[in-house]
């Protein structure tokens with residue numbers, strides 16, 4: 001099976017929405033590029049290039065249904081080997097052409113939008129399993145491999161699983177998981193993607209190929225894999241990855257709990273995790289989301305629990321969960337909401353349906369220490385709902401750690417289908433300005449797993465104390481700034497991004 005990107009919604013035209021400074025491809029550069037690998041230019045097929053020049057950023061779905069893509073690349077390069085990637089990047093560096101890497105194009109922050117035109121480097125030709133070390137539980141896989149292709153080959157061929165199941169599993173690639181420092185829904189058991197990486201092969205801006213690992217751990221200077229993980233295509237093109245894999249679990253346990261309110265529910269989850277239990281899935285829905293999707297009564301919180309692994313481990317984990325929840329006034333529900341969640345968890349049809357009805361919906365995921373979680377929840381909802389045009393703000397707790405958790409907010413407004421796109425953009429900005437700033441001021445970070453991309457770039461200077469260090473590394477590794485310019489809050493040598 002070989003997957004390909006899934007369009008977020010219909011694209012009814014090919015005009016560029018973002019009017020940033022744009023770099024075209026001169027004839028000599030295009031000729032040289034076409035000699036390296038297959039290329040699709042804007043001239044060849046405007047619709048294909050326009051489609052590849054957008055992602056799943058919910059705001060951009062409104063542009064799409066009104067005939068506008070996010071921005072327009074000049075061409076898409078389709079390499080299938082690391083040498084071809086190195087040659088493409090080296091050539092673009094020589095000609096000062098922006099290179100934006102695209103995988104599944106499922107990002108939700110505009111990270112893969114080619115705001116300065118130039119070349120889109122499509123990684124989906126770098127697909128498939130390269131090697132499996134069954135004894136060590138290590139799988140080396142091409143960066144352009146989609147989730148189902150990786151997991152099916154691993155499970156069927158080797159009885160292994162990586163355990164990374166983002167909601168976008170079907171529509172995203174391994175390289176994108178690393179580049180955005182993603183998290184799967186079973187992360188409390190298997191970790192975030194950065195915990196799963198044992199080695200990386202990548203191409204730097206000058207075309208140099210670097211390789212690391214695979215090793216279980218090390219003390220040979222700083223861990224440079226972690227520098228590339230989360231770099232969103234601004235420091236290197238990841239071409240293959242060695243991931244840690246686990247034996248396919250022998251058993252699974254599930255439970256649904258009802259807690260009287262958010263405060264008790266946060267405390268119950270905190271107690272579970274602080275006790276040392278690591279249920280693969282621990283999802284707490286606030287009263288709004290509990291009522292909307294999980295049969296809640298409008299006041300209570302529904303919490304879904306799922307664990308998998310050795311039967312003894314699963315049984316003990318569920319016992320520990322039960323003890324913690326009961327100590328906070330929780331009751332075990334006989335209504336198995338986990339089955340319902342499993343069935344619908346990757347369904348995105350509501351996003352498209354709401355967009356077509358004139359709603360603007362977006363999600364904002366942040367982390368905070370347990371001691372700040374309640375304050376972050378209240379601050380974000382209060383700030384968002386005080387923003388003119390915002391009509392709904394709710395949250396669930398989606399990922400937990402010994403020291404804190406991720407709160408995943410859903411925000412919505414209804415500008416309507418007749419509203420000018422400029423007004424929809426303004427509402428989106430206002431919604432994010434209020435919610436994101438409130439989150440940070442209350443003790444949260446900028447992002448847990450969606451990344452920064454274009455949307456959150458404007459918050460980086462004020463919210464990321466290490467931005468100066470990142471800029472210094474960027475300047476050293478990519479002095480011409482060709483890799484994904486306009487993103488991550490980094491200096492942009494190509495001018496205005498249009499956002």
Ligand SMILES: Cc1cc2nc3c(=O)[nH]c(=O)nc-3n(C[C@H](O)[C@H](O)[C@H](O)COP(=O)(O)OP(=O)(O)OC[C@H]3O[C@@H](n4cnc5c(N)ncnc54)[C@H](O)[C@@H]3O)c2cc1C
Pocket residue numbers: 055056100101102103104105106107108111112123143144165166167168171172173174175176177178179180181182183184185232233234236237238239348449450451484
């Ligand atoms: C419905 C939906 C649900 C989602 N759920 C989750 C979730 O549960 N967990 C989660 O973590 N994310 C989630 N996401 C966000 C998104 O799917 C992830 O960020 C995903 O990891 C992006 O992978 P991709 O292959 O689509 O990357 P793209 O969108 O193509 O690219 C994203 C960024 O990574 C860079 N990039 C991609 N591949 C490479 C590479 N090989 N080398 C260097 N840079 C690269 C791009 O330049 C861009 O900056 C969701 C998105 C949607 C639409």
